Amino acid sequence: MIRTLRSKLILASMLSLLLVLTVIFGTVGILNYRKILADADSILAILQENDGNFPVGKHPEGENFSGEPAPKDNRLFSPELPYETRYFSTFLTSDGTVISVNTGKIAAVDTQTAMEYAQSVFAAGDPRGFVEDYRYVMYPSGEEAHIIFLDYGREMNSFRTFLFTSAGVELIGLAAVLLLLIVLSGRIVKPFAENYEKQKQFITDAGHELKTPLTIIDADAEVLEMDIGENEWLQDIQHQTKRLAQLTNGLILLSRMEEQPQVEKIEFPLSDMVQETLETFQALAKTQNKTLSGQIEPMLSMTGDEKAIQQLLGILLDNAVKYSDEGGRIELSLKKQKNAVQLSVFNTVEAISKEDLSHLFDRFYRADKSRNSGTGGYGLGLSIAASIVSSHKGKITASSPDGKSLRIAATFPL
Incomplete structure (x- = not known):
């Protein structure tokens, strides 16, 4: 993330500098060219007035070839003009x-x-x-x-020399600024990088510290259940402990995924994995009166972290089943596109806004503003999915053409 921020900072600075230099040199070049044309047309106007020749004879000082007062310091009306043209x-x-x-x-x-x-x-x-x-x-x-x-060859050659010189100066300036930005940008983002690393370390440490008391609380609740029997209070303790454990595990996983550790990437049959995962969600969709179907191109494989891709599939399908409308439709698609493979999950929804689409991959963001725990989840699923796709150098997008459906598409280079 910090590396991306640094790259964007350098790119924005270089584009801004390029725009400014182009406007400056472009404006000077245009003004210079217009001056060349104006000078040439002024000389041609003199020749046109005299049928292709300069007027013969002496001219009073301060007058041009037409006998009118000449502008001061104007070389077009110099007495030497007929001899140098x-x-x-x-x-x-x-x-x-x-x-x-x-x-x-x-x-x-x-x-x-x-x-x-x-x-x-x-x-x-x-x-x-x-x-x-x-x-x-x-x-x-x-x-x-x-x-x-x-x-007007001499003037045009001078103009072309100016253009080449300007382009050279612009390139040298851009290269010099780029080197400075590469050196200085590291210092600029260093405080943010340190804070970000501390934040990730805190999440990881806090997650591990929470695991032990959560395990103890869950075990104590089971012991109490054995002593006094089942009751709604113990069941609520166990349920909330389970939810808190899931949240902790999700935060730890997300923190690890953003570090993008060097995991062993192997080639595996992607089509078979998608088909198996689709079948495991069929029963869940059916119990909720929802239709789940898939269009899976056979014999597709990819190189990557097999467990992470399987987790990605689970997140996308679970999200689609969980948040689709009553009696909704869910479609999974896997197909090859040129030098990439695209995995997409489509589901109907009651309503989704453009604002929701732009934040779906943010941490703790849920389109359900009520934060209803009945649907489960904490707004971390799609954040984890985005991190998995990013670690495989892929791209993930969310789209809704009609505001009544949602399509999450992940594209991986082959």
């Missing part, structure tokens, strides 16, 4: 035929490549976009289509 343009007819190509401002693209880029953009029909690392704008110029391509 690489671009090319094409003119196409309405049917996509290339009329002219201008590659005078770029060395990396020849005429044939420029025509191929232009025709692919014209076929796609998008007015703006990217072809490889070339940002383009397509707009009508009279009866023709004019496409201007801007070489």
